[in-house]
Amino acid sequence: MSWEPTLAHYLILSAAIFSIGMIGVMVRRNAIILFMSIELMLNAVNLTFIAFSRYRIDMDGHIFAFFVMAVAAAEAAVALAIVLHVFRHKRSVNVDEMQQLQY
Amino acid sequence: MGFWEPLFFWMFALGALITSLTVIVVRNPLYSALALIVDFFFFAGLYVLLSAHFLAIVQVLVYGGAIMVLFLFIIMLLNLRDEELGENRFQLHFVAAIASGLAIFFFAGASILAVVSDEGVEQGRQEYARQMEQVEEGEKVALLTGSQIPGLAADLNETGLEAAYQAQLTAWEAGLGNPAQGKYNRFDNSVPFELPPALSAEAREGQVTPGRQGLYGTFKPISIALVNRFVVPFELTAILLLAAIIGAMIIAKRRVA
Numbered sequence: 636m637s638w639e640p641t642l643a644h645y646l647i648l649s650a651a652i653f654s655i656g657m658i659g660v661m662v663r664r665n666a667i668i669l670f671m672s673i674e675l676m677l678n679a680v681n682l683t684f685i686a687f688s689r690y691r692i693d694m695d696g697h698i699f700a701f702f703v704m705a706v707a708a709a710e711a712a713v714a715l716a717i718v719l720h721v722f723r724h725k726r727s728v729n730v731d732e733m734q735q736l737q738y
Numbered sequence: 739m740g741f742w743e744p745l746f747f748w749m750f751a752l753g754a755l756i757t758s759l760t761v762i763v764v765r766n767p768l769y770s771a772l773a774l775i776v777d778f779f780f781f782a783g784l785y786v787l788l789s790a791h792f793l794a795i796v797q798v799l800v801y802g803g804a805i806m807v808l809f810l811f812i813i814m815l816l817n818l819r820d821e822e823l824g825e826n827r828f829q830l831h832f833v834a835a836i837a838s839g840l841a842i843f844f845f846a847g848a849s850i851l852a853v854v855s856d857e858g859v860e861q862g863r864q865e866y867a868r869q870m871e872q873v874e875e876g877e878k879v880a881l882l883t884g885s886q887i888p889g890l891a892a893d894l895n896e897t898g899l900e901a902a903y904q905a906q907l908t909a910w911e912a913g914l915g916n917p918a919q920g921k922y923n924r925f926d927n928s929v930p931f932e933l934p935p936a937l938s939a940e941a942r943e944g945q946v947t948p949g950r951q952g953l954y955g956t957f958k959p960i961s962i963a964l965v966n967r968f969v970v971p972f973e974l975t976a977i978l979l980l981a982a983i984i985g986a987m988i989i990a991k992r993r994v995a
Contacts, residue, residue, distance in 0.1 A: 640747040643850050645788070648751045650846035652758050654839040659762030661835035667767045667813060671774050674805065675758055678781050681793075689788045692903050694959050697793055698968055701960065704800050705975045709982035711805045715812045716990035722816050723992070 645686035653679035666718045666728045670711065677707045747787055754780040767818070771809045778802045789955040903954040 652675060659672030681700040688696030722728055757780060760773035778801040785794035953959075964972045 639744045640787070644747065644751070645784070646850045647847050648754065648784075650843055650850065651755060653846075654843035655755075655758045655762060657842060658835050658839035661838070662832055663762060665767055667809065667816075668762065668770050671761055671767075671770055671809065674774065674801070675761060675777070678778070678801070682781065682784060685785055685788050685790045685793060688790070692954070694954065694963065697790055697955065697960055698963050700790075700793055701796065701964075702971060702975060704796060705979065708800060708805055709978055711808055712982050712986040713989065715808055716986040719812060719815070719990050728816065728818065 642686055642690045646683060649679045649682040649686070652676075652682070664729050664731050666721070666730050666733075667715075669730060670714050670718075674707060674711065677703055743787060746783065750780045750783040750787070753777075754784065767813050768810075771806060771813060774809070775802055775806045778806070791955045792957050792960055793955075 656672045656675035656679060659675065660669055663669055663672065681703055684696040684700045684703070688694060688700075718728055721733055725732055754777055757773045757777035761770045761777065764770055764773065778797060782794040782797040782802070785791075785797060
């Protein structure tokens with residue numbers, strides 16, 4: 636690995652942040668932090684799209700990253716509404732206590 | 739490439755890693771959200787280094803602004819007390835989660851390093867420099883796609899990137915080539931889909947000036963693509979956002995009348 640950033644640097648950084656987000660989703664029980672970890676993973680994927688876009692000198696990856704951002708915004712809005720609703724019923728945002736969703 | 743760009747890359751990369759770890763390590767969701775905001779700013783910096791200027795701005799506006807305000811608003815609204823946060827005790831599944839996270843990271847890292855070697859990068863730089871010389875001599879090079887370059891073209895400076903991007907667009911608009919190996923084959927290859935089809939090939943060639951499609955990474959090429967090739971997903975996104983607005987309202991309402 637060189638000091639100057641190349642495609643590999645960006646991909647490995649993105650893989651690291653994706654892994655951090657994945658560990659967050661698996662380890663944390665707080666629903667809000669869980670969604671923040673998902674945002675982290677989406678951002679890592681966006682970084683990969685943009686790095687490859689730069690590598691290929693075209694802009695299709697930018698457009699895909701743009702769509703990912705739109706989907707992330709929609710997902711955050713609905714997810715937080717669900718968290719709010721669950722909190723009103725159970726006074727908790729712990730995902731381990733949201734077991735009535737399975738019935 | 740100079741001295742500053744690598745320095746900024748390492749600063750942003752380290753910052754992004756540290757703030758990402760902070761997001762999942764701290765106990766209070768408020769501190770998580772604040773760390774995530776800083777993280778999004780580091781990401782925006784990385785996007786600027788990759789010449790994705792428009793996306794860097796959108797990152798700050800949409801993620802740093804809209805989404806994180808939503809998160810902070812919910813955190814403040816719920817106003818979780820200490821006992822509701824739950825204790826963060828060590829559990830066996832932590833080990834499994836962290837081990838699988840590390841496994842994914844090393845698997846991804848090893849496969850990236852196996853594909854992109856230092857020699858490949860060096861070879862790619864030389865190949866790229868050769869192609870750029872040809873462009874400067876006025877030759878119509880068929881293509882400067884990065885996919886033909888084994889290393890990475892990401893170390894181009896801004897001028898080199900712009901020249902390569904404009905050369906591709908020019909070759910493509912003049913019907914000389916297929917810049918991205920069949921990517922634009924959906925319609926007639928000789929008629930660029932993003933130009934008015936009524937123009938003849940000659941008229942089009944006369945019109946082509948550098949910068950006509952906009953500079954790399956800026957608003958213009960993205961908007962041209964969004965209302966042409968990507969118009970269906972673009973409109974579907976509008977429907978998705980409408981559905982999300984209505985869904986969020988109905989779910990969060992206390993009682994649906």
